[in-house]
Amino acid sequence: MxxxxxxxxxxxxxxxxxxxxxxxxxxxxxxxxxxxxxxxxxxxxxxxxxxxxxxxxxxxxxxxxxxxxxxxxxxxxxxxxxxxxxxxxxxxxxxxxxxxxxxxxxxxxxxxxxxxxxxxxxxxxxxxxxxxxxxxxxxxxxxxxxxxxxxxxxxxxxxxxxxxxxxxxxxxxxxxxxxxxxxxxxxxxxxxxxxxxxxxxxxxxxxxxxxxxxFSADGVKITIQGVGIHPGTAKGKLVSAIKIAGEIVAALPTDRLSPETTEGREGFIHPVRIHGTVEQAEIDFIIRDFVTAELANHEQLLRGIMEKVLLRYPEASAIFAVNPQYRxxxxxxxxxxxxxxxxxxxxxxxxxxxxxxxxxxxxxxxxxxxxxxxxxxxxxxxxxxxxxxxxxxxxxxxxxxxxxxxxxxxxxxxxx
The missing domain is CATH 3.40.630.10 (Zn peptidases)
Incomplete structure (x- = not known):
């Protein structure tokens, strides 16, 4: 032909x-x-x-x-x-x-x-x-x-x-x-x-x-509200949203649940973007798994990490938003x-x-x-x-x- x-x-x-x-x-x-x-x-x-x-x-x-x-x-x-x-x-x-x-x-x-x-x-x-x-x-x-x-x-x-x-x-x-x-x-x-x-x-x-x-896929956005103030008078008052964001990312598992440690049908939690100021910062994640029900488990793990970090910063707060992407x-x-x-x-x-x-x-x-x-x-x-x-x-x-x-x-x- x-x-x-x-x-x-x-x-x-x-x-x-x-x-x-x-x-x-x-x-x-x-x-x-x-x-x-x-x-x-x-x-x-x-x-x-x-x-x-x-x-x-x-x-x-x-x-x-x-x-x-x-x-x-x-x-x-x-x-x-x-x-x-x-x-x-x-x-x-x-x-x-x-x-x-x-x-x-x-x-x-x-x-x-x-x-x-x-x-x-x-x-x-x-x-x-x-x-x-x-x-x-x-x-x-x-x-x-x-x-x-x-x-x-x-x-x-x-x-x-x-x-x-x-x-x-x-x-x-x-x-x-x-x-x-x-x-x-x-x-x-x-x-x-x-x-x-x-x-x-x-x-x-x-x-x-x-x-x-x-994969089945969700996006997660964590929006962190810190406390901004002039750094010259910040002692005991400033709460950096940027540093909180960094701690959340650093607390993610390093031996599993990441793109660099998974293959085949293994899922992951992956931070893809971080930006913001001392007063407010955002972290964007993609959550992936071949079993749709596992997305909720990965998101609960991430939410738990966020809440544990926030316990150290009672003046800060955060919003955890899930956006379904595809299945x-x-x-x-x-x-x-x-x-x-x-x-x-x-x-x-x-x-x-x-x-x-x-x-x-x-x-x-x-x-x-x-x-x-x-x-x-x-x-x-x-x-x-x-x-x-x-x-x-x-x-x-x-x-x-x-x-x-x-x-x-x-x-x-x-x-x-």
Whole structure:
């Protein structure tokens, strides 16, 4: 099917990563940064150019588009989704992508900052890609493979399907979202307008991976009220909210329940931001576990630490606020086994062995699943995310394109 096909996924990817779409977790606006719409507008133009006539960008930064059904069967409407923003953890300004043709298995020195070296010994998956064409950034920014590899794969698959009308499929909804990296990616999404019954995010890593399980996640904000006064006359009066915040963080477990001491399905309590003044300080935490009920236990432990520290400062007070973020999508996907089963079939048809994996994180699919759109995550090849060492295999992206095409065929074949 793809023997003589000239993939566009690489050219698209190289074009997309040079557009700065970094989101901002501290912004109250939506999307959190206006520049995310720069890519969104380009995607609408490119979709229209390949024949997707209803492609549109809404006020919130979502791109919606449809590839109409070309079968008489009643096929569920499938959504293909990727996010356009890149992480705030590393600069996304002036990304310079570099293709390393026929990667030879050696360390990759990034030219704009030779101290940045992607060491093969530290990236076992990269060693598996020996002989592939690898794309990296130049050493001063992230690459943006998370998730522009997914965006590019969906765009190329759409192009392929429109060029090959003999491939039967139901209606396909394309969705590109802003602000996935802030955890707000589907906050303003119009599910009625989307009109899909099942979905897939293209936001996974290793070739063949199919992720159907994520963390369940809460955010916690502790707001500490101290007593401010001029330091020259502060004896016996000043109570520093900053120092209290520091004591709370220092009292967290050091041998467990932290990202640096956990793996697999182990959860954690993780302080991600601390800011304030002597009079008032805030600590933001993310709480994660694969068992939703465990979140409450982790939060009770954190609350107990806060209360124990405050006992030493009777003039201070604190507010402990929990913000539910997303839940383990497996709770929904287990009720719709055909969604992952069809994806596994599609991956096999692309000539790859499927790998069921868990995500120590979340995707838009986590929230979409609980919004009525069961939505696992399919590979794109994006690796070493949110860092200057991010990379992606061109061949992995091409296999993601093939998987998408096979996937919509499987849904049509299984329909009655």
């Amino acid at each position: 793809f023997t003589n096909y000239k993939y566009s996924v690489t050219d698209r990817f190289l074009r997309y990563v040079q557009i700065d779409t970094q989101s901002d977790p501290l912004s109250a606006s939506f999307p959190s940064t206006a520049k995310q719409k720069d890519l969104a507008r380009l995607l609408v133009q490119e979709l229209q150019a390949i024949g997707v006539t209803d492609a549109e960008l809404d006020e919130h930064g979502y791109v919606y588009a449809t590839i109409p059904a070309n079968t008489d069967k009643t096929v569920p409407v499938i959504c293909l989704c990727s996010h356009m923003d890149t992480s705030s953890d590393c600069s996304g300004t002036n990304v310079k992508p570099i293709i390393h043709r026929a990667y030879d298995g050696s360390d990759i020195v990034l030219p704009d900052d030779p101290s940045q070296v992607i060491r093969a010994a530290e990236h076992p998956y990269l060693l598996q890609k020996k002989g592939n064409d690898i794309i990296t950034a130049s050493g001063t920014t992230l690459l943006g493979a998370d998730n522009k590899a997914g965006v590019a794969a969906i765009m190329d698959a759409a192009r392929f399907l429109l060029q090959h009308p003999g491939i039967r499929h139901g209606a396909i909804r394309i969705l590109f979202t802003p602000d996935e990296e802030t955890g707000r990616g589907v906050e303003k999404l119009d599910m009625t307008k989307l009109g899909a019954q099942y979905g897939y995010t293209l936001d996974g890593g290793e070739l063949g991976s199919l992720e159907d399980e994520t 383990n999508m497996k709770e929904v996907l287990d009720q719709h086994p055909q969604v992952c089963a069809h994806a596994e079939t599609a991956i096999r048809r692309a000539g790859v062995e499927p790998l069921r994996m868990i995500i120590r994180g979340g995707t838009d699919g986590s929230r979409l699943s609980f919004m009525g759109l069961p939505c696992p995550n399919i590979f794109t090849g994006e690796m070493a995310l949110h860092s200057k060492h991010e990379y992606v295999s061109i061949q992995d992206m091409q296999k993601a394109v093939e998987t998408i095409v096979h996937l919509v065929q499987v849904w049509e074949e299984e329909a009655r």
